[in-house]
Amino acid sequence: MWFPSFAMILVVVAYAEGYSVGAPESACKDMIPRHPVPPQKIASPYIITTSTKEVKAGSSMQVTISGKTANDTIRGIMLQARAGDKIVGTFKVDPNHPLAQTMNCGVDGDTVTHKKHEHKDDQQTVTFTWTPPADFNDIIKFRATIALNGAVFWVGEESAPIKVTQ
Template identity: 25%
Template sequence: MKLTALVLTLCVAVHANSNGGSETCCVDMVPKHPVDAQSSPFAKTGYKVSVDKEKISDGGEAKITVSGERPFKGYLLQVRDGETAIGTFDIAANDGHSKTINCFTKEKDHHLQSHNTLHKHVDLMLRRWLGMLSHLLNQLPFPVDFNDVFFRGEPKHNMATHNNANDKKSVSVTWKPPKGVKKTYTVYVTVAENGGVFWVRQPTAKITVE
Protein backbone atom coordinates (compact mmCIF):
# COMPACT_ATOMS: atom_id res chain seq x y z
CA MET A 1 0.00 0.00 0.00
CA LYS A 2 1.36 3.33 -1.02
CA LEU A 3 1.82 5.56 1.96
CA THR A 4 1.21 9.25 1.58
CA ALA A 5 1.89 11.57 4.48
CA LEU A 6 -1.13 13.69 5.19
CA VAL A 7 -1.08 16.47 7.62
CA LEU A 8 -3.41 16.93 10.50
CA THR A 9 -2.76 20.44 11.68
CA LEU A 10 -3.86 22.28 14.71
CA CYS A 11 -3.60 26.07 14.64
CA VAL A 12 -4.91 28.48 17.22
CA ALA A 13 -6.08 32.06 17.03
CA VAL A 14 -6.69 33.59 20.44
CA HIS A 15 -7.80 37.08 21.44
CA ALA A 16 -7.76 38.32 17.84
CA ASN A 17 -9.93 35.31 16.91
CA SER A 18 -11.60 34.38 20.18
CA ASN A 19 -14.48 32.68 18.38
CA GLY A 20 -12.20 30.50 16.28
CA GLY A 21 -9.67 30.48 13.49
CA SER A 22 -10.59 31.70 10.02
CA GLU A 23 -9.88 30.87 6.40
CA THR A 24 -6.76 33.05 6.59
CA CYS A 25 -5.19 30.30 8.71
CA CYS A 26 -5.86 27.57 6.12
CA VAL A 27 -2.61 27.75 4.18
CA ASP A 28 0.29 28.31 6.58
CA MET A 29 -1.39 27.04 9.78
CA VAL A 30 0.16 29.90 11.72
CA PRO A 31 -1.97 31.90 14.18
CA LYS A 32 -2.20 35.52 13.15
CA HIS A 33 -0.66 36.75 16.41
CA PRO A 34 1.84 39.61 16.64
CA VAL A 35 4.54 37.34 18.12
CA ASP A 36 6.64 34.45 16.86
CA ALA A 37 5.92 30.80 17.61
CA GLN A 38 7.77 29.02 20.40
CA SER A 39 10.96 27.19 19.47
CA SER A 40 11.07 24.91 22.52
CA PRO A 41 10.41 21.17 21.96
CA PHE A 42 6.70 20.46 21.65
CA ALA A 43 7.12 17.07 23.36
CA LYS A 44 7.96 18.88 26.59
CA THR A 45 4.97 21.24 26.57
CA GLY A 46 2.46 18.83 28.09
CA TYR A 47 0.17 19.15 25.06
CA LYS A 48 -0.58 16.19 22.83
CA VAL A 49 -2.83 14.84 20.10
CA SER A 50 -4.22 11.31 20.34
CA VAL A 51 -6.50 9.17 18.18
CA ASP A 52 -8.89 6.48 19.34
CA LYS A 53 -7.93 4.19 16.44
CA GLU A 54 -4.58 3.99 14.66
CA LYS A 55 -6.22 2.05 11.82
CA ILE A 56 -9.70 2.58 10.37
CA SER A 57 -11.54 1.06 7.45
CA ASP A 58 -12.51 2.92 4.29
CA GLY A 59 -15.73 4.73 5.20
CA GLY A 60 -14.90 4.67 8.91
CA GLU A 61 -14.07 7.53 11.26
CA ALA A 62 -11.55 8.49 13.91
CA LYS A 63 -11.90 10.52 17.08
CA ILE A 64 -9.04 12.97 17.46
CA THR A 65 -8.37 14.50 20.86
CA VAL A 66 -6.27 17.53 21.71
CA SER A 67 -5.38 17.68 25.39
CA GLY A 68 -2.89 19.23 27.75
CA GLU A 69 -1.52 19.19 31.26
CA ARG A 70 -2.26 22.92 31.18
CA PRO A 71 -5.31 24.58 29.61
CA PHE A 72 -5.17 25.96 26.08
CA LYS A 73 -7.36 28.67 24.61
CA GLY A 74 -8.18 27.60 21.08
CA TYR A 75 -7.24 25.43 18.16
CA LEU A 76 -7.48 24.71 14.46
CA LEU A 77 -7.35 21.22 13.01
CA GLN A 78 -6.85 19.92 9.46
CA VAL A 79 -6.14 16.65 7.72
CA ARG A 80 -4.04 17.18 4.63
CA ASP A 81 -2.90 15.27 1.58
CA GLY A 82 0.33 17.09 0.90
CA GLU A 83 -0.91 20.69 1.00
CA THR A 84 -4.58 19.90 0.37
CA ALA A 85 -7.11 19.84 3.22
CA ILE A 86 -9.30 16.76 2.80
CA GLY A 87 -11.85 14.70 4.69
CA THR A 88 -14.71 15.97 6.81
CA PHE A 89 -15.06 16.95 10.46
CA ASP A 90 -18.43 16.00 11.96
CA ILE A 91 -19.24 18.62 14.60
CA ALA A 92 -22.74 19.46 15.82
CA ALA A 93 -23.95 23.04 15.39
CA ASN A 94 -24.51 23.34 19.15
CA ASP A 95 -21.12 21.95 20.16
CA GLY A 96 -19.73 23.83 23.14
CA HIS A 97 -16.11 23.90 22.02
CA SER A 98 -15.72 23.47 18.28
CA LYS A 99 -17.00 24.38 14.83
CA THR A 100 -16.00 23.70 11.23
CA ILE A 101 -14.65 25.96 8.49
CA ASN A 102 -14.26 25.32 4.77
CA CYS A 103 -10.64 25.41 3.63
CA PHE A 104 -9.84 25.56 -0.06
CA THR A 105 -6.22 24.76 -0.68
CA LYS A 106 -5.38 22.84 -3.84
CA GLU A 107 -8.51 20.93 -4.88
CA LYS A 108 -9.05 23.35 -7.79
CA ASP A 109 -5.42 24.21 -8.40
CA HIS A 110 -3.96 21.06 -9.94
CA HIS A 111 -2.69 23.15 -12.87
CA LEU A 112 -0.32 24.88 -10.48
CA GLN A 113 1.20 21.71 -9.05
CA SER A 114 4.77 21.86 -10.20
CA HIS A 115 8.30 21.46 -8.90
CA ASN A 116 9.01 24.90 -10.28
CA THR A 117 9.73 27.30 -7.42
CA LEU A 118 7.88 30.16 -9.10
CA HIS A 119 4.76 28.04 -9.61
CA LYS A 120 4.84 26.96 -5.97
CA HIS A 121 5.08 30.61 -4.90
CA VAL A 122 2.15 31.60 -7.13
CA ASP A 123 0.15 28.66 -5.78
CA LEU A 124 0.80 29.69 -2.19
CA MET A 125 -0.16 33.32 -2.84
CA LEU A 126 -3.33 32.26 -4.67
CA ARG A 127 -4.45 30.04 -1.83
CA ARG A 128 -3.76 32.79 0.71
CA TRP A 129 -5.85 35.19 -1.37
CA LEU A 130 -8.71 32.69 -1.56
CA GLY A 131 -8.58 32.26 2.20
CA MET A 132 -8.75 36.01 2.81
CA LEU A 133 -11.60 36.41 0.32
CA SER A 134 -13.56 33.62 1.98
CA HIS A 135 -13.03 35.25 5.38
CA LEU A 136 -14.26 38.63 4.08
CA LEU A 137 -17.38 37.09 2.52
CA ASN A 138 -18.22 35.46 5.83
CA GLN A 139 -18.16 38.88 7.54
CA LEU A 140 -20.95 40.27 5.36
CA PRO A 141 -24.34 40.96 7.02
CA PHE A 142 -25.82 38.43 4.59
CA PRO A 143 -23.71 35.24 4.76
CA VAL A 144 -22.14 34.11 1.49
CA ASP A 145 -21.21 30.46 1.09
CA PHE A 146 -17.74 30.66 -0.42
CA ASN A 147 -17.89 27.00 -1.43
CA ASP A 148 -21.09 27.50 -3.43
CA VAL A 149 -19.82 30.67 -5.10
CA PHE A 150 -16.38 29.51 -6.19
CA PHE A 151 -16.01 25.79 -5.54
CA ARG A 152 -19.41 24.20 -5.99
CA GLY A 153 -19.18 20.48 -5.32
CA GLU A 154 -15.91 20.59 -3.37
CA PRO A 155 -15.73 19.04 0.13
CA LYS A 156 -16.91 21.11 3.08
CA HIS A 157 -16.11 21.07 6.80
CA ASN A 158 -12.47 20.12 6.27
CA MET A 159 -11.16 22.29 9.09
CA ALA A 160 -12.09 22.29 12.78
CA THR A 161 -11.50 25.17 15.17
CA HIS A 162 -12.57 26.45 18.58
CA ASN A 163 -15.69 28.60 18.92
CA ASN A 164 -14.76 30.43 22.14
CA ALA A 165 -11.67 31.53 24.08
CA ASN A 166 -12.46 29.61 27.26
CA ASP A 167 -9.72 27.50 28.84
CA LYS A 168 -9.80 23.94 27.54
CA LYS A 169 -8.13 20.85 28.98
CA SER A 170 -9.34 18.50 26.26
CA VAL A 171 -11.28 18.75 22.99
CA SER A 172 -12.36 15.80 20.82
CA VAL A 173 -13.67 15.89 17.24
CA THR A 174 -14.66 13.22 14.76
CA TRP A 175 -12.92 13.11 11.39
CA LYS A 176 -13.99 11.07 8.35
CA PRO A 177 -11.55 10.36 5.51
CA PRO A 178 -12.50 10.77 1.85
CA LYS A 179 -14.06 7.63 0.44
CA GLY A 180 -11.82 5.31 -1.49
CA VAL A 181 -8.58 6.81 -0.19
CA LYS A 182 -6.44 4.22 1.60
CA LYS A 183 -3.38 5.97 2.95
CA THR A 184 -1.50 6.74 6.13
CA TYR A 185 -2.15 10.16 7.61
CA THR A 186 0.32 12.08 9.74
CA VAL A 187 -1.12 14.16 12.53
CA TYR A 188 0.29 17.67 12.79
CA VAL A 189 -0.68 20.18 15.44
CA THR A 190 -0.26 23.87 16.15
CA VAL A 191 -1.48 24.66 19.64
CA ALA A 192 -1.63 27.93 21.55
CA GLU A 193 -1.60 28.14 25.30
CA ASN A 194 -2.64 31.77 24.93
CA GLY A 195 -2.29 34.62 22.44
CA GLY A 196 1.44 34.95 23.01
CA VAL A 197 2.54 31.34 23.52
CA PHE A 198 2.00 28.79 20.75
CA TRP A 199 3.75 25.95 18.92
CA VAL A 200 3.35 25.57 15.17
CA ARG A 201 2.77 22.47 13.02
CA GLN A 202 4.19 19.67 15.17
CA PRO A 203 4.03 16.03 13.98
CA THR A 204 2.21 13.71 16.36
CA ALA A 205 0.10 10.57 15.80
CA LYS A 206 -0.70 8.67 12.59
CA ILE A 207 -3.94 7.26 11.18
CA THR A 208 -4.01 4.56 8.51
CA VAL A 209 -7.09 4.04 6.35
CA GLU A 210 -7.24 0.46 5.09
Protein backbone atom coordinates in the same frame (compact mmCIF):
# COMPACT_ATOMS: atom_id res chain seq x y z
CA MET B 1 9.88 52.62 29.92
CA TRP B 2 6.59 50.89 30.77
CA PHE B 3 4.75 52.30 27.75
CA PRO B 4 6.31 49.97 25.10
CA SER B 5 5.44 46.91 27.21
CA PHE B 6 1.91 48.16 27.79
CA ALA B 7 1.48 48.92 24.08
CA MET B 8 2.64 45.39 23.14
CA ILE B 9 0.19 43.83 25.58
CA LEU B 10 -2.63 45.86 24.03
CA VAL B 11 -1.62 44.72 20.53
CA VAL B 12 -1.51 41.05 21.56
CA VAL B 13 -4.90 41.29 23.29
CA ALA B 14 -6.42 43.07 20.28
CA TYR B 15 -5.10 40.46 17.82
CA ALA B 16 -6.10 37.55 20.05
CA GLU B 17 -9.57 39.00 20.46
CA GLY B 18 -9.74 39.53 16.69
CA TYR B 19 -9.30 35.78 16.14
CA SER B 20 -11.40 34.74 19.11
CA VAL B 21 -14.02 33.53 16.63
CA GLY B 22 -11.64 31.04 15.03
CA ALA B 23 -8.59 30.77 12.84
CA PRO B 24 -8.48 33.10 9.84
CA GLU B 25 -8.86 31.54 6.37
CA SER B 26 -5.38 32.85 5.59
CA ALA B 27 -4.04 30.20 8.02
CA CYS B 28 -5.60 27.25 6.15
CA LYS B 29 -2.42 26.26 4.34
CA ASP B 30 0.40 27.07 6.78
CA MET B 31 -1.67 26.81 10.01
CA ILE B 32 0.14 29.89 11.35
CA PRO B 33 -2.21 32.19 13.27
CA ARG B 34 -1.79 35.81 12.43
CA HIS B 35 -0.83 36.78 15.98
CA PRO B 36 1.75 39.56 16.33
CA VAL B 37 4.17 37.19 18.08
CA PRO B 38 6.06 34.13 16.78
CA PRO B 39 5.12 30.54 17.73
CA GLN B 40 6.82 28.85 20.66
CA LYS B 41 10.11 27.11 19.96
CA ILE B 42 10.08 25.00 23.13
CA ALA B 43 8.44 21.57 23.13
CA SER B 44 4.67 21.64 23.15
CA PRO B 45 2.80 20.58 26.30
CA TYR B 46 0.06 19.01 24.13
CA ILE B 47 -0.27 15.55 22.59
CA ILE B 48 -2.45 14.32 19.74
CA THR B 49 -3.75 10.77 20.07
CA THR B 50 -6.15 8.72 17.96
CA SER B 51 -8.64 5.95 18.58
CA THR B 52 -6.95 3.73 15.99
CA LYS B 53 -3.80 3.46 13.88
CA GLU B 54 -5.74 2.21 10.84
CA VAL B 55 -9.17 3.22 9.56
CA LYS B 56 -11.30 2.12 6.63
CA ALA B 57 -12.06 4.82 4.06
CA GLY B 58 -15.47 6.34 4.81
CA SER B 59 -15.43 5.12 8.44
CA SER B 60 -15.10 7.49 11.38
CA MET B 61 -12.43 7.64 14.06
CA GLN B 62 -11.63 9.85 17.05
CA VAL B 63 -8.77 12.29 17.45
CA THR B 64 -7.94 13.80 20.83
CA ILE B 65 -5.75 16.73 21.79
CA SER B 66 -4.71 16.86 25.44
CA GLY B 67 -2.61 19.10 27.60
CA LYS B 68 -0.03 17.18 29.62
CA THR B 69 -1.01 18.95 32.86
CA ALA B 70 -4.13 20.67 34.20
CA ASN B 71 -2.52 24.05 33.41
CA ASP B 72 -2.09 23.13 29.73
CA THR B 73 -5.52 24.22 28.59
CA ILE B 74 -6.60 24.96 25.03
CA ARG B 75 -7.76 28.49 24.26
CA GLY B 76 -7.39 28.31 20.49
CA ILE B 77 -7.08 25.47 18.01
CA MET B 78 -6.77 24.62 14.35
CA LEU B 79 -6.85 20.91 13.47
CA GLN B 80 -6.62 19.17 10.09
CA ALA B 81 -5.92 15.69 8.71
CA ARG B 82 -3.23 15.80 6.05
CA ALA B 83 -1.78 13.45 3.48
CA GLY B 84 1.47 15.30 2.89
CA ASP B 85 0.33 18.91 2.46
CA LYS B 86 -3.17 17.99 1.24
CA ILE B 87 -6.07 18.48 3.69
CA VAL B 88 -8.30 15.38 3.62
CA GLY B 89 -11.52 14.19 5.21
CA THR B 90 -14.05 16.00 7.34
CA PHE B 91 -14.71 16.54 11.02
CA LYS B 92 -17.97 16.40 12.89
CA VAL B 93 -18.27 18.82 15.83
CA ASP B 94 -21.38 19.15 17.98
CA PRO B 95 -22.86 22.64 17.39
CA ASN B 96 -23.06 23.04 21.19
CA HIS B 97 -19.35 22.26 21.72
CA PRO B 98 -18.12 24.97 24.13
CA LEU B 99 -14.75 25.48 22.39
CA ALA B 100 -14.79 24.28 18.79
CA GLN B 101 -16.51 24.51 15.42
CA THR B 102 -15.68 23.40 11.90
CA MET B 103 -14.47 25.68 9.14
CA ASN B 104 -13.91 25.43 5.40
CA CYS B 105 -10.32 25.34 4.13
CA GLY B 106 -11.40 23.94 0.76
CA VAL B 107 -14.22 21.63 1.82
CA ASP B 108 -16.83 22.40 4.44
CA GLY B 109 -15.80 20.73 7.72
CA ASP B 110 -12.24 19.82 6.70
CA THR B 111 -10.81 21.85 9.59
CA VAL B 112 -11.65 22.31 13.27
CA THR B 113 -11.08 25.71 14.86
CA HIS B 114 -12.05 27.46 18.08
CA LYS B 115 -15.04 29.71 18.43
CA LYS B 116 -15.67 32.69 20.66
CA HIS B 117 -15.89 31.37 24.20
CA GLU B 118 -15.33 32.36 27.80
CA HIS B 119 -12.02 31.53 29.51
CA LYS B 120 -13.91 29.12 31.76
CA ASP B 121 -14.63 27.05 28.63
CA ASP B 122 -10.93 26.54 27.82
CA GLN B 123 -10.34 22.79 27.95
CA GLN B 124 -7.45 20.50 28.78
CA THR B 125 -8.74 17.77 26.45
CA VAL B 126 -10.85 17.89 23.30
CA THR B 127 -11.99 15.00 21.10
CA PHE B 128 -13.35 15.20 17.57
CA THR B 129 -14.71 12.72 15.05
CA TRP B 130 -12.97 12.56 11.68
CA THR B 131 -14.00 10.68 8.55
CA PRO B 132 -11.75 10.07 5.55
CA PRO B 133 -13.23 10.23 2.04
CA ALA B 134 -14.82 6.95 0.88
CA ASP B 135 -12.34 6.62 -2.01
CA PHE B 136 -9.22 7.51 -0.03
CA ASN B 137 -6.25 5.17 0.40
CA ASP B 138 -3.12 6.74 1.93
CA ILE B 139 -1.30 7.63 5.14
CA ILE B 140 -2.43 10.74 7.06
CA LYS B 141 -1.30 12.64 10.12
CA PHE B 142 -3.41 14.98 12.18
CA ARG B 143 -1.77 18.37 12.35
CA ALA B 144 -2.66 21.12 14.82
CA THR B 145 -1.95 24.62 15.93
CA ILE B 146 -2.75 24.94 19.63
CA ALA B 147 -2.92 28.18 21.60
CA LEU B 148 -2.66 28.44 25.36
CA ASN B 149 -3.45 32.14 24.84
CA GLY B 150 -2.94 34.82 22.20
CA ALA B 151 0.78 35.11 22.87
CA VAL B 152 1.66 31.46 23.56
CA PHE B 153 0.96 28.93 20.80
CA TRP B 154 2.51 26.01 18.93
CA VAL B 155 2.24 25.38 15.18
CA GLY B 156 2.42 22.06 13.35
CA GLU B 157 2.01 19.58 16.19
CA GLU B 158 1.46 16.14 14.64
CA SER B 159 -0.07 12.80 15.52
CA ALA B 160 1.45 9.45 14.72
CA PRO B 161 0.65 8.29 11.17
CA ILE B 162 -2.75 6.74 10.47
CA LYS B 163 -3.24 4.30 7.61
CA VAL B 164 -6.48 4.78 5.66
CA THR B 165 -7.42 1.68 3.60
CA GLN B 166 -10.11 0.93 1.04
